[in-house]
Structure formats: C-alpha cells, structure tokens
Amino acid sequence: MASTSAPAKKPASSSTVPAIKTPCRIHSTAVIADKVQITGPHAVEIGENAVLQPHVKLRAEGGKIIIGKNTTVAEKAIIGFAAGQGEGDIVIGDYVHIDAGTRIEASRIGDGSSIEVNSVIGKGAVVGKDCKVTALNVVNEGEELPDFTVVFCDGQRRIDQTMKDHAEIRTAKRLGQERTVALLQRLIPNVASKWL
Amino acid sequence: MSRPAAAARRTHKGEYIETDTGNKISRKSHIDGKQHIMLGGRTVVMAGVQMRGDLCRVAEKSSDGGAEKEGPTTAIAVGSVDVEIMVQRGTIISTNSVLRPPMRLSRGQMTCYPMRMGDNIFIGPGSHISAASISSHVYIGANCVLSPFCVIKESCKILPNTVVPPHMIVPPGSIVAGRPGRIIGEVGDGWGQGGGGGEGEEWVEGGDLRPLVRSIK
Numbered sequence: 001m002a003s004t005s006a007p008a009k010k011p012a013s014s015s016t017v018p019a020i021k022t023p024c025r026i027h028s029t030a031v032i033a034d035k036v037q038i039t040g041p042h043a044v045e046i047g048e049n050a051v052l053q054p055h056v057k058l059r060a061e062g063g064k065i066i067i068g069k070n071t072t073v074a075e076k077a078i079i080g081f082a083a084g085q086g087e088g089d090i091v092i093g094d095y096v097h098i099d100a101g102t103r104i105e106a107s108r109i110g111d112g113s114s115i116e117v118n119s120v121i122g123k124g125a126v127v128g129k130d131c132k133v134t135a136l137n138v139v140n141e142g143e144e145l146p147d148f149t150v151v152f153c154d155g156q157r158r159i160d161q162t163m164k165d166h167a168e169i170r171t172a173k174r175l176g177q178e179r180t181v182a183l184l185q186r187l188i189p190n191v192a193s194k195w196l
Numbered sequence: 197m198s199r200p201a202a203a204a205r206r207t208h209k210g211e212y213i214e215t216d217t218g219n220k221i222s223r224k225s226h227i228d229g230k231q232h233i234m235l236g237g238r239t240v241v242m243a244g245v246q247m248r249g250d251l252c253r254v255a256e257k258s259s260d261g262g263a264e265k266e267g268p269t270t271a272i273a274v275g276s277v278d279v280e281i282m283v284q285r286g287t288i289i290s291t292n293s294v295l296r297p298p299m300r301l302s303r304g305q306m307t308c309y310p311m312r313m314g315d316n317i318f319i320g321p322g323s324h325i326s327a328a329s330i331s332s333h334v335y336i337g338a339n340c341v342l343s344p345f346c347v348i349k350e351s352c353k354i355l356p357n358t359v360v361p362p363h364m365i366v367p368p369g370s371i372v373a374g375r376p377g378r379i380i381g382e383v384g385d386g387w388g389q390g391g392g393g394g395e396g397e398e399w400v401e402g403g404d405l406r407p408l409v410r411s412i413k
Contacts, residue, residue, distance in 0.1 A: 035226070053248075054226065054228055054246075054248075055226055055246060074296075075226075075246050075248065075294060075296070076246060076294065100246075100294050100296060100324055101294065101324060116341075117324045117341045117343075118322075118324060118339070118341065134359070135324075135341040135343070135359045135375075136339070136341060136357065136359060136375060152376075153375055153376065154375055176301060176306075179301060179304075179305060179306040180299065180306050182305075182306065183254075183299065183305070183306040183307070183308070186254060187250055187251060187252070187254065187308075188250065
C-alpha cells in the first residue's frame with residue numbers, strides 16, 4: 001500500500017526500519033481517536049464500526065494486525081509486539097471488546113470475546129469465540145482457549161455453559177456491543193483520515 | 197505586558213500545574229474532555245493518569261422534537277464540588293491510573309453515567325476506576341480494578357490487586373481484598389485518625405490527606 005515517507009508520529013527509535021507510515025486500511029465507518037499510535041512496517045486493517053479509543057497503541061512491528069467489525073479497543077491497550085520482541089500476525093475478530101490497559105500479543109481472538117482491564121494475552125495464544133478474560137488475568141504464551149471459556153479469579157478456567165447453550169444470549173451480547181459502538185461513535189472525534 | 201507573564205510562566209515549570217483552588221495536575225497526565233471534569237480543590241492528578249471526561253451523558257432529543265432539559269453533563273466529579281464547606285478536601289490519584297465513567301444500557305441506548313468521588317481519597321498507582329461513586333476517606337491500593345457501577349462508601353480500605361466486581365456496594369468501614377473482591381474485615385475505630393505514625397509521617401490512610409497533597413511538588 002502507500003509507503004510514502006510521510007512524517008510518521010513515531011519517535012526516531014533505534015529500530016532499523018526507517019520512519020515510514022504504516023500501511024493502514026481503515027473502513028470508512030471506523031473511529032480512530034486522536035492520540036492513537038500506529039507504528040511498524042506491517043499492514044494494519046481496521047474493519048467497519050471498529051472504535052479505537054485514545055492512547056491505544058497498535059504495533060505492527062512483527063506482523064499484520066487485523067481488527068474486525070464492531071470491535072472496541074479501550075484506552076492504553078497495547079496490541080502487537082515491540083520491535084524485535086516477536087513475530088506473527090494478530091487477528092482480532094468481530095464484536096470483540098478489549099478493555100483498558102490490556103496487552104494483546106495473541107495470534108487470534110475469536111468473535112464476541114471480551115478481554116477485561118489490565119489482562120495480558122501472551123504471544124501466539126489463540127482465544128476462541130465468546131470467551132471472557134476477566135480483569136488482571138493472564139493467558140500464557142501459545143495457550144489455546146476453547147470457545148466459551150471464562151478465565152476468572154486467579155487464573156481459573158471454565159466453560160460458560162449458559163453462553164454455549166443459548167444463542168439468544170450471544171445475540172443480546174452482540175447487540176449490546178453494537179450500542180456501545182454507537183455511543184462511542186458519537187462521543188469520540190474521528191481522526192481516521194490522519195492514517196489513510 | 198508580555199515580560200511579567202513570561203516570568204510567571206517560568207515559575208510554573210515544575211511537573212505539576214497548580215490551579216487557584218490548589219489542584220495539582222501533572223503535565224504528563226492524559227485528560228480527555230476536560231470540560232466535563234470537576235475537581236473540587238486540593239486534588240492531585242499524577243503523571244500518566246488517564247481521565248475519560250469525554251465519556252459523558254449526551255443530551256437526547258425528547259419525543260416532541262425539542263431538546264430535553266439536561267442536567268450538567270459532568271462525567272467525573274472529584275471532591276465535594278457542590279458542598280459549601282471549602283476545607284477538608286484532598287484527593288490523590290496516583291500514577292498510571294485510569295478513571296473511566298461507567299456505561300450501561302438504558303432505554304435501549306448505551307449511556308454513560310457520571311462518576312462521583314468524595315474527599316481525602318487515595319487511589320494507588322495503576323488502578324482502574326469505573327465506580328459509580330466513591331465516598332470520602334477511602335484508601336485504594338495499587339493495581340486495583342473497580343469494575344463498573346460499584347459503590348464504595350465512607351472509610352473503606354481496598355487492598356492492592358483487588359478486583360471489585362461490577363455493581364458491588366461496599367458498606368462503610370470495610371476492608372476489601374481478593375479477586376473477586378470480598379469484604380474481609382472492618383477498619384475499626386480510629387481509622388484515619390493518626391496521632392502521626394513515625395517521623396515525618398504526617399498523613400495516615402483514610403485520614404486527612406492535606407499534608408500529603410502539600411508535600412507533592
């Protein structure tokens with residue numbers, strides 16, 4: 001994509017890659033707040049109605065980052081690896097809720113999952129669909145969480161049977177996420193054009 | 197006229213910007229939507245603190261077409277802003293904390309709710325606060341998570357690394373700890389009334405934080 005040497009926001013770091021603008025493909029309905037940082041030479045794809053709130057860091061240093069439809073990423077979340085810390089693409093599904101201060105290095109996060117405050121998803125981990133990682137929890141490197149897993153308390157895991165058995169609960173959850181997106185689209189000024 | 201102004205600015209070169217009411221706000225804090233944030237006075241906002249004032253209640257159109265009368269769209273209120281007593285303030289928000297007003301579905305729409313905080317609250321570093329309200333003399337340790345719509349009443353102590361579950365109401369004088377947070381005891385008599393701990397320990401947890409606010413420069 002457009003790899004013109006526009007003045008990227010990235011500070012002149014010691015990395016060997018020159019300060020090039022990250023090739024971004026952002027859907028026209030996505031909202032990117034001001035003060036979002038997108039760095040790295042790899043492609044970043046942001047789906048429709050996705051919302052990136054202030055101070056989110058997308059580091060496409062080790063591979064592509066793909067963010068799905070209706071996904072919200074809250075402030076201070078870091079998605080991706082620092083330069084030289086790892087490699088691999090990161091795919092985040094649709095209707096995913098990523099809360100404040102999380103660190104995401106997973107290779108895949110399934111649709112409808114929610115990652116709560118200050119939790120860490122390790123390198124190469126695969127989080128299934130409709131999972132929930134509650135606050136301050138850690139999913140280890142390379143771990144695979146099956147669909148409908150809940151990580152709670154101090155790292156315990158169980159399957160959310162209610163979520164698994166009832167499709168209407170999953171639909172309601174997605175509807176709630178859509179409403180959240182609708183609110184955030186009203187409240188957060190969009191500066192997506194900066195990254196195109 | 198520009199000379200004295202420049203000199204005045206030079207005196208404020210420290211980390212904190214001090215306002216007329218004694219609020220100290222770090223230059224390194226990230227404050228969004230500052231028109232929706234009220235600080236009562238003698239509040240310290242340290243470096244790296246994220247305050248999401250932009251997540252405020254939005255004025256809705258009523259069904260008859262005209263704009264509905266809306267109250268003030270305050271998202272975060274710290275300190276007794278609308279109480280006539282001018283003293284007894286002092287809330288400290290430590291480094292890298294996040295203050296984010298909670299949101300939930302109301303009448304088919306996602307709505308943000310204001311967050312109210314009292315006086316003499318200490319919030320430890322790295323905490324995430326989404327509470328509906330926090331009363332006065334509360335001590336919150338480091339890396340705590342106060343989930344959306346929890347209510348913390350007066351004189352509580354929240355130990356470090358606690359996750360207070362959503363909608364939990366913590367009664368006055370409790371000690372909360374664990375993941376999920378449980379009430380593990382009471383603070384007992386004399387909470388916040390220090391005769392002074394050791395040398396130079398002018399402030400106590402839950403007590404008057406003014407000496408501590410004063411010492412932060």
